[in-house]
Amino acid sequence: MSTTFIEGSIAVAKTVAVSRPHVISAYPITPQTHIVEHLSELVANGELKSEFVNVESEHSAASVVLGSSATGARTYTATTSQGFLLMIEVLFNIAGMRLPVVMTCVNRAVSAPINIWNDQQDSMTARDSGWIQLYAEDNQEASDMHLQAFKIAENKDIMLPVMVCMDGFVLTHSFDPVELISQEQVDKFLPPFKPEYYLTPKNPLTFGTLVGPDGYMETRYFIEKTMHASLQVISDVAADFHNQFGRFQGGLIDTYKVEDASLVLVAMGSIIGTIKDIVDELRAKGQKVGVLKVRSYRPFPKDEIYKALNHVKEIAVLEKAVSLGYGGILVNEIKSVFYGKPKTPKINGFILGLGGRDITVDTIHQTIKETVKASSEEKFIGLNEALIGGK
Amino acid sequence: MTTTTLAAPKEQSCQTLLASGHTACTGCGEALAAKLVLGAAGPNIIVTDATGCLEVFTTRFPQSSWEVPFIHSLFENSAAVASGVEVALKALGRQNEAKVIAQGGDGGTADIGLQALSGMLERGHDILYVCYDNEAYMNTGVQRSGLTPFDCMTTTSPCGELSWGNKHNKKDMPSIAAAHGIPYVATASVAFPKDIENKVKKALSITGPKYMQIHSPCPLGWRSNPQLTIKVAKLAVQTGLYPVFEMENGKVTKVRKITTPKTPVEEYLKIQGRFAHLFKSPKGKEEIQKIQEIADRNIEKYGLA
């Protein structure tokens, strides 16, 4: 293992490369481009023995990896935003066909208006697709998570696709020290992909059948059941990774100074780093605050979250996506964790950072202040009052 | 027109790779076309298919009519899925295990799947793409597609006071495919099974992307007698309305000549309910004349006579 000062996208590309994917297919879109450019470079230089398929759209990128995966290949794709939305039809299909594709969703706002900057609306929109969704806090985690993703996806009891979500620009384009794992070490961690069923004339199976009212519901039930089973697998793989590489960034969740906290901020992705700094600052002033990182958003680790937060008085959920016509998404799932439990903390939701809006230290301080002060509420925070005409 | 036998008697025990028990309508040309394609290709293939009649009538879980490895994903991505299969075989060192055949209906090919098909052709994958052309979206109830012929009545191109049916000409898919610079393009008809067999075999012997379009009557959508499926298909060819030809490296190299004198298009149109409206008024005659002109242009263009 060696620490390199490296761009997030390149770190991810290098980790994907040592995961030995047979087939990579992608279509360029900012800010995902550096990942796939680097992968195609590795292939062009002969450093990576993969088929790199330059397709004419994201729909086809996802379809190519679908076909490859069903043929028994380890596959990878990456996209963001509009490309992600164009893929969605295929994403549901990949999950429904139980193909362990791994993809990076570089998180970016969706159009209209067109906006290339970071929020998490794209991946949140596919939360019901049957993909396991993991959110990375920093580039070390983003990089390591891809290795874990292949191992989770290809577990014979899981066989579901895994999406690693990393914040566009904030992570993909930032240079950080990242410990990259050597090929030798990866080979010890990640066994070759050997699916039980795949397309071959030796055993001519039919994939992608039509299932009527007599069986469709059961296919959903099986995926749901597998999602639950994957809770354990995600934790186990994180523990394995910890054992082998000495790094642990959380399993299903990660907590920071939550044990004795009375107020906890809950979030996903790169914002966690900023929140941790603020937690340290407030702790120094004697304020009992902590942070909970949701690492696995699908499956949603209700029990772990409850266990971690059941002593807490106040929770502020910070999220970079919105269900228009309803409000915060994560906040309502956090609320549901406490439904029917003896004690419910006050839970406030804050939508922030949409379309790359700066999340300043002040913004986060404000969420804490509001949570302490107000009764439970959900709101946008960090709006430009001048643009919306006052309040 | 004479047709020679397809398979030697020895092959009788496993005579078809498309198993019986599929639920295609009685007399379905598409079922026949798929049976013929598989028969010619043999068992060492992997096939993909787009959403459409063929996929629906062959893959109702827990049953499947496919005796070869088969994958259906979506309506518009058969060519892209096949691309994935082909590169995976390469990446896994299994390229000698199977040839890849992508399939789709006319809608899945010429309309919604055109982009994915174009990508597949342009990238040079070693895949035979087969379009089963029944000239409308049959699976969803006979709506028009880009390959629906002129003046044809469908559920979304009905005839009426202001309409003679489909206003547009059939899209020239073979030329579009050929324009990608691919080595082999062919049209065929279920009426001529030996020709299908030869073309499939020839296509599979060529490395690179191949495109084949097979005219496949749909008794339901064409409102034709199921018993006449072959007759209708033959007439399409004999009238010049469905030119059967081969293109190699962009040039037409072989055509199926029509018997002279040419058969007037009426003979073809009048046995199909989808053109019945043209025979109900004197004005319809003018429309039939326009269709005759289409046939004549084909005869001229491809040298069919």
Add this chain to the structure above:
Amino acid sequence: MRLDLGAIAKAGTSKANQTGGWRNFKPIFHQKKCNSCDLCRIYCPEGCVTMIEKKKYTVDYAYCKGCGICAEECSSSDIEMVVEEK
């Protein structure tokens, strides 16, 4: 067959679905004038016509939908469609 793993089906299993019940007309292969042109077998969309030996064909009525293509195309008019007795 694995409904739990993406609804994978086994090859050729549609044979369990006997479509012969759809039939309104039934092809009778007289086997008198048959010249082994093989067209009945080749053109049958159900793949349910089999050649046993030269000039001897059999139909699997379990699947025959009675479309009449074989009778229409038979080059020696040796196949007759009769109303199916139900």
